[in-house]
Amino acid sequence: MPQVLLNWLDFGMTPPAAIEQPRSFSSRFPGFYSPHADTPGHLAITPHSDNGTMIVHGQTGHGVDCWRNQAWKAGSVCAIMQDMGLGMMQGGADAGCPDSVCRW
Numbered sequence: 001m002p003q004v005l006l007n008w009l010d011f012g013m014t015p016p017a018a019i020e021q022p023r024s025f026s027s028r029f030p031g032f033y034s035p036h037a038d039t040p041g042h043l044a045i046t047p048h049s050d051n052g053t054m055i056v057h058g059q060t061g062h063g064v065d066c067w068r069n070q071a072w073k074a075g076s077v078c079a080i081m082q083d084m085g086l087g088m089m090q091g092g093a094d095a096g097c098p099d100s101v102c103r104w
Helices: 002-009 015-020 051-059
Strands: 024-026 042-045 063-066 078-083 088-093
Touching: 002 015, 002 078, 015 078, 015 088, 042 051, 051 063
Parallel strands: 042 063
Antiparallel strands: 024 042, 078 088
């Protein structure tokens, strides 16, 4: 999920913090599978997004849907980061999804 990677690399968040941030999805582009459906002006966001975001997009004519918490459609993200300087690893996974992070 690009939003998680941007939170991690550009904003310096740890993997767990980057994964827990709100996410959004625009389906303006044709889908991969036939019949390649698209829904112009439509935005789906996770429920822990700012309510102001939903209101502003709704007022500008966008259709806004709210995914239920930890919906698989928002992506099921797992990430591990190794800090070579500290000799430590950090990991995170979406809560409520059948994912986990472990080290052996």
